[in-house]
């Protein structure tokens with residue numbers, strides 16, 4: 001086309017498309033739910049804009065917030081259309097080709113190793129999955145602020161955008177035309193499409209309609225079997241029939257099959273969160289999770305919490321703990337990572353970028369909040385400052401921590417009761433065996449970050465903490481379990497920090513404690529150093545770093561030894577200049593090693609010095 005402007009795909013996008021085009025991945029179905037999900041996002045956007053400005057919806061068919069799917073079997077084209085917000089020319093250029101999202105390269109990398117294409121939506125590049133099934137794609141779009149444009153590409157490194165002067169005007173929204181490859185013929189089958197929408201898109205909040213064929217039986221005059229169409233429009237047919245009435249030998253009419261088309265609604269727009277938790281099945285929660293998370297693997301969420309908050313601020317919420325941590329959960333922790341909660345106000349989607357709903361450390365949760373108390377007709381900025389949000393946040397944190405606590409309580413591995421721990425194989429509890437360790441593996445760091453950041457809930461979070469100790473035998477244990485095993489003579493909770501368990505187990509700081517049979521927590525995660533600067537005590541017990549000053553072990557001989565070695569300690573202290581050591585003391589922390597350098601109570605531990613040093617380099 002002469003008017004077409006040509007563009008090159010950004011390099012990472014181009015690589016992604018190559019991978020998709022050449023993919024042998026068998027589950028190509030995913031493209032449909034990605035397109036429906038995009039259509040639904042675009043509809044959410046226009047509905048949100050319409051809250052403050054009704055004009056944006058326009059009139060007539062434009063006000064119908066729906067998704068339409070159509071087929072052209074002969075030309076092998078699949079059409080998916082929405083009446084969403086649409087894209088301007090600039091949007092088309094940026095969103096579909098030239099600006100790579102942060103997830104693009106992460107996804108490409110993943111695909112090159114062991115990737116599951118199924119996760120494409122989570123990386124923010126779902127649109128390109130169209131090239132799993134099509135070799136030529138057109139995107140026709142009309143945004144309120146611009147003319148109608150056509151974006152098109154054969155995935156050959158380039159795309160073109162032209163002002164649309166030949167297609168029918170869309171009014172508003174987007175139509176995607178997939179020119180299907182020969183081997184993707186199955187997507188021209190209505191039954192297949194119905195099945196896919198049912199499977200993947202049942203929680204979409206807008207009607208999804210399929211232009212579906214229907215075989216109808218029709219009575220036509222017996223002698224006129226040439227053309228049904230002609231018969232249909234024939235004005236004179238009734239008078240003819242009347243005339244034939246006298247002829248009794250000939251049958252008057254006969255039945256023929258005819259194909260007609262009509263819109264068929266494929267989804268029932270379930271809002272699970274509005275129903276009573278008692279009525280929703282586990283299966284439904286699982287499916288709902290997958291649609292929220294854009295994760296269509298078989299993995300089930302680890303847990304969920306569905307509740308109805310009443311009082312000054314009313315809202316309904318569903319929170320999920322995903323089966324796995326998202327790829328960038330901690331990478332970008334202090335910069336970009338945002339909450340995965342969707343905020344609705346009276347069933348209208350408002351935003352999934354509201355960071356006011358959950359503290360950062362709970363960003364790994366997926367879910368949804370729908371509030372009746374928040375106002376509908378105000379801007380996002382106004383809403384962000386609404387006082388109800390604080391109440392919602394407080395309740396959400398409580399419920400989230402409860403949900404995590406329960407995960408531990410229900411886990412037979414977590415109890416000291418041996419009988420309970422050895423539950424029979426195949427019993428229902430067996431399924432819950434080890435679930436907390438799994439949670440800890442994926443999200444333990446979030447709990448630690450919570451202890452650092454959330455002073456109000458510090459104790460609750462500390463209860464969720466797990467670690468190995470000198471006596472835990474390679475298993476995880478909790479502070480409560482540690483305390484239950486403390487010796488009667490022991491006042492403090494002992495811990496040590498270092499780079500690895502192996503290294504720590506050789507530490508001279510542990511010699512004496514081991515000999516005296518004290519249990520010591522082994523902290524080997526770099527974040528543990530920071531953690532222990534915030535976690536001072538737990539259940540009235542103080543934490544004592546065994547490599548720091550202040551370790552007190554009961555020993556009657558210490559006083560005598562101090563006296564008799566006074567001369568030596570004094571000599572040491574003067575010999576080692578005072579800016580090298582603060583003090584020289586007789587210690588009772590060692591067993592075999594003759595002496596050790598200890599950090600002062602309020603100073604950094606040796607390991608922390610190391611961490612800080614490596615960070616400033």
Ligand code: ADP
Nearest residue numbers: 038039042084086087095124125126127128174
């Ligand atoms: P994501 O949906 O995660 O943002 P996609 O690759 O699926 O990533 O889509 C890229 C972008 O293209 C979207 O963010 C959106 O801006 C735009 N887009 C895609 N489909 C539509 C549509 N039907 N209507 C409006 N915009 C769309």
Ligand code: MG
Nearest residue numbers: 037038126127
């Ligand atoms: Mg998408």
